[in-house]
Amino acid sequence: MAALAAATAAALAACGPATGGPAQGAGDGPGKGTLTIGVSLSLTGDFADPGKAAKRGYDLWASDVNARGGVLGRKVSLKVVDDTSNPNQVTTNYTNLITKDKVDLVIGPYSSLLTIPASQVAKRYGYAFLEPAGGGPKVFAQHLDNLFFVQPAAIVKQGDIFVDYLLSLPPAKRPKTAAFASLDDPFAAPLADNVRKRLEAAGIKTVYAQTYPDNLTDLTPVIAKVAAAKPDLLVSGTQSEDAYAQVKAMIQLGFNPRWLFVSNGANNPVEFPDKVGEDNTEGIFTTGDWFAGSQQPGAPGFVKAYLAKYGGQENDIDTTSAEAYSVGTLIEQVAKKTGKLDNETLISALHSGTWRTPVGDLSWDANGEPKGHYTLVQWQKHRLTPVYPAGTAAAGPLTAKPAWGE
Template sequence: MLAGLVVAALIVTGAWPLAAQGDKPIRIGFGMALTGGLAANGKAALLAMQIWAKDVNDKGGLLGRPVELVHYDDQTKPANVPAIYTKLIEVDQVDFVVSGYGTNLIVPALPVVMERELVFMGLFGLAANEKFNYPYYFGIAPIGPKPRTDWSRGFFDIAKTHKLKTIAMIGADAEFARNAQSGARENAKAYGLNIVYDKTYPPGTADFSPVVRAIKALNPDILCVASYPPGSVGITRAAHEVGLEPQLFGGGMVGLQYAAFLTKLGPMLNGIVNYDFWVPEPTLKFPGVDAFLTKYQAQAESVGVDPLGHYLPPWAYANLQVLQQAIEATKSIDQKMVGDYIRNNEFDTIVGKVRFGDNGEWNTTRTLMVQYQNIADSEVKQFFGPGKRIVLYPEDWKSGELIFPYAEAKP
């Protein structure tokens, strides 16, 4: 079943001679998108995980044993995932499995993991465990206990503050975006908004001008978008081309968090209010995050990944920190002991304190809503520091004020 897959080499991270350890390594296996549509994200996540493994091994390993990462390229194809995890468990006999990046590649791994009652750390899944309710799934994304609605709750809280009344919604016809748009629809109804447009578009859509013109004709107060990177770029550009100016614009646009898209769009981003998980604002300076980013950014160019590393890499590192702390606390690699510990305890990570709820999601939401402000050009250097992605929500992490309406922040 694995014929044709690009198989990544077994990685033994750190310069620790295995023969000198007396115990075999603790092996952690996963699939990761190293080719295909999510390859840029997958490679960035992999680098972060390699940095974690080296950090652990440099300090003596886990339970006195070195750590090995065993990974295969899932090619961003959900159909490849079950076979990869079957091989990791049955052939490679890894001690733990963690997920690849994103909802579409987490969900197909879950049945394989559940059958064997293994702990499964999920990297950026949106409601990935909703259908399964698997007790040993834990998602490292600060979305919250009700992921569909928590994802966009901050966006709608901002809309409520400004007493907006009508909303248009557009999203990609794919699992993540459908989940995000479903939650936005629930929020819109709960907040008493009148939905004047609610449609999906095929993931391969290249020209968004007709869609945006149709939305402009309805003149909604709000445009809420649930998109993957191509759609995020296409909708932003089309909005500028046709002069679309809702009072609030953004929501769940994947891709705008990365240097490649920040620089591609530059000042066109000004005024958009969008989700994020970590940005270099002073309110989010958690212990260890700067040290991690220094290591990541020093290697990013040579590996050919996102030079900022703000969006996904800290979370890929923190995902393994949670697993590490549970193994160390229980002094065990027993799946049930480790899983029960993760469910019942709080963890200190480079993305802050983490505690999971009964469904494996964060017990409280910390999905950020940030506004792009004062972006002057397409130079990447402006995004390394604060002042370009202002945190508006949640209140505890707020770093600045909303420029409202959207048109006031445009170039």
């Protein structure tokens, strides 16, 4: 993955100065023409489920803002293309969106894997790059001033709130041993490594740790080794499909750790219970920035609009949809505050102050890394429930995971 990102950067640099895109003056100006926004999403491939959730969020914002008269009087039109969850295709897509389709703005795909090459294309052509789902360390290590990750904190810090919770317990009630099973992915592995370092520093012993390749679909052998180590706690650094596979393997092997933290996949209120069984979710910890019942500014309005457009129940809304919707609200806010909307203005404005969104109050450092923190949530009674910190908790955490199927 690192080699791919480096090769992409080198290829872009070799092309010489960029020309041809509306990088400095998005389209026709206030009240004139259509505001065309390009986005590459994983509508097929490994990231298809969250990719489609992101599309729902983007589409919802576009329909909402158009009902309000558009952005500075300009109707929003989204041009969405499928990247098939492939980094090479995402590079091609954003290059074409900017140089051939000449879109006014671009917004981000799903995953750090795709965000890295996509953001390099955007930087090459002088475009702002607001993205809802690429927060791995390598994203920010690019030092791109045009990139803004639209979640409360970097992904590697997503597990910090879980560690904070564990360390808030009396030492006698904390886990004594921990195992770590993580996907070889720029999001998943660094998150698990960060949790491991903090727990080891607090005296919690690591009894097993493995990073498995991204093409491994049967995780039973991995979980069998975890189970043999008999840890009190399992930290699973995951994306979506491998999260489901890990849980299925635990159920099959009858391995039920007292504490189970699953970084991604488990925070999907729709796909996770569908993939692993609704009765197999109880007691699993994960983290989130939006959840059913959230009272963050704009969150109730987002929920109302989502249910009106797509139906269903609040508990069925994917957090990725809220994150993608928040990308749009930031574009709208910058336009309202500055009276104009171009890439240079977006970049400059977002690097100043704090901006309110349905996923929280956001601000960023020079590399696009957010400065906030996540909320610890736990599956309780078939729904994701905020349990820590106390100021946002809707219930107390279950300190021992129930048996599977309970």
